Amino acid sequence: MLLSIKRLAKSFDDLEVLKDINMDIEKGTVVTIMGPSGSGKTTLLRCLNALEEPTNGVFSFDDGFTLDFQHKINKNDLLTLRRKSGMVFQSYNLFPHKTAIENVTEGPIIVQRRSKEEVYEQANNLLKKVGLEDKKDLYPHQLSGGQQQRVGIARALAIEPDLLLFDEPTSALDPELVGDVLSVIKDLANEGWTIVIVTHEVQFAQQVSDQVIFMDGGYIVEQGPPEKVLQNPSENRTQQFLQRILNP
Known part of the structure; x- marks a missing residue:
């Protein structure tokens, strides 16, 4: 287990964006996060490398490094967290x-x-x-x-980094350019990089993911292997979302 996340929460003033997120990221796997706009996907990704500091939650890495956001986190620990991950942004940056x-x-x-x-x-x-x-x-x-x-x-x-984070890496691209970027990410997955990616590319997620997380309203609604979450989802909200993006 590269990273275990327990009870992650994030609020902006009175707006609760992430609520009781629990997830494990195994080393060398691809975790895909999907969900409608405003579900908390990007905030979750940004919390993973402290671009947004969580309001609550515990991050436990396999090397013994642990952060408990219920307590004040010092600057050095935040820098250590940031150095463990590399972020690829939607708008290149x-x-x-x-x-x-x-x-x-x-x-x-x-x-x-x-x-x-x-x-x-x-x-x-x-x-x-x-x-x-x-x-x-x-x-x-x-x-x-x-x-x-x-x-x-x-x-x-x-x-x-230990962890590669991708925030909708193809959403700003012309359709004919999407394939080149997804191909590079597939190669990285095949090389054994640990990847967390926010994307709406369902076919890509089916091909490369070890775990798919579906979020809505700041919660994880459903998570599991792609053949379960994407092909045979048990939650109505997941089914509705997939029908809408597969049959626009």
Whole structure:
């Protein structure tokens, strides 16, 4: 078990966005989170690396690192949590004034203080992995949306995280570019990376997921293997959601 999450809750003032979330993430597996807009999917993902600090809950990692958000968390522990995960954002979030390779090397050099020589060699290999070796000196505005998202994936990989987090990585892309990004994520899953992904791509989820979580209203309504949750859901709310997105 890479990460066990118990009683996770998140409120923004009086608005309770996540309510009593309990989930386990096994090492080397793909967990897909699905649900309607406003169900809490992205907030859950952002809590996993403390971009949003949970209101309550306990995170327990397999290396013994534990955070109990019922108590005040110190800055060093939050940084440790953030270093355990790499986030790929819906809207790329690349530095516009830096080239593709500079975007990939920023974190390892500035935050992890690794040697430039080592980091640049790794970055070249990662850009090659995502099919962008020949685009390394281009700036984000010179890249397509799909290419920017693949740079974002290389950037997340560069910090060598335990956990890769994807927040609807294809939702901002033109339909013909979606396949390239999903193909890279499939390759990462096949390599044994631990992945948590928020997506509406049902077919993709069926192909790569070990576990699917369906959320609504801040709760986990249903979770289990894709053949159960996506093909034979037991909850009416899950059935309604799947019918709507499969038969728009």
